[in-house]
Amino acid sequence: MVTLMAYPTVSINVVVCNEMKFLPELLESIALQTFRDFSVLIIDNGSTDGVEGYLREHYPEVTLLRNARNLGFSTAHNQGIRYAIEHWGDNLEDRFVLVTNPDTIFTPTFLEKLVGAARANPNVGSVGGKLMRAFGENLSDEVFKETVRSQRFDSTGLCAHKNCTFTDRGAGEMDTGQYNQDELVFGISGALVLYRAQALESARFEDEFFDKDFFLYKEDVDLAWRLQHLGWDALYVADAVAYHYRGMYCPEKVGLWQKITNRRNKSTVRSYYSTRNHWLLLKKNLRVVDLIFFGLWVITYEIGRVIYVLLFESTGRRAVLDACKLAPTILKKRFSTFARAKRKGAEVRRWFR
DSSP states (O other), X not given: OOOOSSOOSEEEEEEESSXXXXXXXXXXXXXXXXXXXXXXEEEEESOOSSHHHHHHHHOTXXXXXXXXXXXXXXXXXXXXXXXXXXHHTTOOTTOEEEEEOTTEEEOTTHHHHHHHHHHHOTTEEEEEEEEEEEEEESTTOTTTOEEEEEEEEEESSEEEOTTSOEEETTTTOBOSSTTOSOEEESBOOTTEEEEEHHHXXXXXXXXXXXXXXXXXXXXXXXXXXXXXXXXXXXXXXXXEEEEEOOSSOOOSSOOHHHHHHHHHTSOHHHHHHHHHHHHHHHHHHOOTTHHHHHHHHHHHHHHHHHHHHHHHOTTHHHHHHHHHXXXXXXXXXXXXXXXXXXSOHHHHHTTBO
């Protein structure tokens, strides 16, 4: 890692909350990057696992922002993005923020490939690579720790479906060369995504980039959808390879029973935010005219979702009520986005398949 007089081209932003079992491997992979014009910013959400001492001893060049408590993915990353933009000032051209989870590992050319692709495609607001699954054993033990870098896909971009659900493209598939071409996608998973600073600034609402009302889960889908409205493309770059442990995992292509089984295996916290934020997502981004084209899929799915969460999930009623309580705030953000929208509905709807 290098320290430059001017704030570097790329700000690598990592939000942690007691993630020391993953962080050393991520930082080691960052240190090996062939692209060197970057800084690393870690936003700590109230960790108690010694992250500050570890960074002071092993990575003193890394900047650490500490929160007294867990403020969630969205708010913490907003802090990091604002920190970078304030250091860049008005000159946001050729500036990028790499948002990454702590449980990722980069290959040495990962950042070089992403930045190169972004520079070659000025209308691209977000760029992602071939994110593969990593599996680990004894991750907290330096002696017996073992990491398996698999050939199974974690994400090659976000897919939007006609019922307005979203999945990680290719998740669960083995790599047989089916995603070896660079191509535009609906969006990029928030687990590891390079954003153009100008695109983030265009999507800004007051002091937010990610929606802080989401707290965690689906905030990356919301930002991807907003960037589509605002005229920015998302690009998948096949040669940019990284690995992701991903605690919560579901293949992209599963049947109804498997989906139900997966929901039952989720924690109550995840189920609550996943359900509530799904409805916030629709309120913010779904055009009324969209219902003409795939309203049948949306309405059918939502009726089934409401019935299921109210009958079988302890947090279902609270999720419904809280989604209603947040409606005025969410609608205000919706109006802000559509007042600046540059794409017509049909241009965005083409991603919903």
